Amino acid sequence: MQSDTSVPSGRWDDAYALIGKMEAGFAEGRDRGDLEYGNGDDPEMDLPSSNRPAVFGSARELSIWLQEHPAP
Secondary structure, three states: OOOOOOOOOOOOHHHHHHHHHHHHHHHOOOOOOOEOOOOOOOOOOOOEOOOHHHHHHHHHHHHHHHHHOOOO
């Protein structure tokens, strides 16, 4: 089987990087909301535990990337 030479090597690297970010977000476990500790009154005691930015942010970036780089 011969490789497709019409698509340059590395064309999908950025897309795979964004997919990797989403998978890393899912690997953190279930989403516990915005804060793991405290109630939001003391920033030093409130530790963010949400995986939402990794999952949803990367999904949005991937959507934009795919629109800007349609399949040949």
